[in-house]
Amino acid sequence: MEEHYKLHRVRELADGDEDFVIALLQAFLEEVPEDAKQLQIAVDCKDYLAAYKAAHKMKPTIDLFELGVFDDLIEVQDWGKFELKGKDVSQQLGIVLRAVENTTAEIKVDFNL
Numbered sequence: 001m002e003e004h005y006k007l008h009r010v011r012e013l014a015d016g017d018e019d020f021v022i023a024l025l026q027a028f029l030e031e032v033p034e035d036a037k038q039l040q041i042a043v044d045c046k047d048y049l050a051a052y053k054a055a056h057k058m059k060p061t062i063d064l065f066e067l068g069v070f071d072d073l074i075e076v077q078d079w080g081k082f083e084l085k086g087k088d089v090s091q092q093l094g095i096v097l098r099a100v101e102n103t104t105a106e107i108k109v110d111f112n113l
Contacts, residue, residue, distance in 0.1 A: 001110045004102040006066035013064070024064075025107055032061055036100040043076065043093050052080030062096075069099040 007021070014020040035058045042050035055077035063070050072092040079089040107113060 001106075004067065004099065004106050009064055009066065022111065022113075025111055026113060028061060028065060029104060029107060029113060032058060032100055033104050036097055039076065040093065040097060042080070043089060046085075048080040048083045050080070052077055055080060058096075062099075065103065067099040067103055069096045072096050 010021055010024055014024070035054050039051060039054035039058065041047075042054055055073055059070070059073060059077070062073055072095045075092045076089045076096060078084070079087055
């Protein structure tokens with residue numbers, strides 16, 4: 001439990017309301033994998049604006065759940081924001097995508113969602 005993510009900040013935010021924790025976990029499962037998919041498509045297509053928007057949208061949740069890939073996500077976001085055509089962010093993208101995939105699978109098992 002909590003190998004790929006951390007819940008202490010989520011629990012602090014929930015202030016003891018376990019139903020709220022579950023709601024945040026469900027929101028993670030519903031939104032973050034889809035956002036990650038959109039991010040991958042945007043980077044693959046070199047759609048800088050879409051990559052920026054997808055990464056920017058993911059930042060608060062990735063930070064809240066402490067996936068450990070915040071800096072990698074920022075690099076991908078900045079690649080899109082500043083249209084860094086000469087930079088390859090595929091390694092950082094892969095790290096983010098694996099973290100999302102691992103966390104999603106772990107949350108589903110940990111909370112039977």
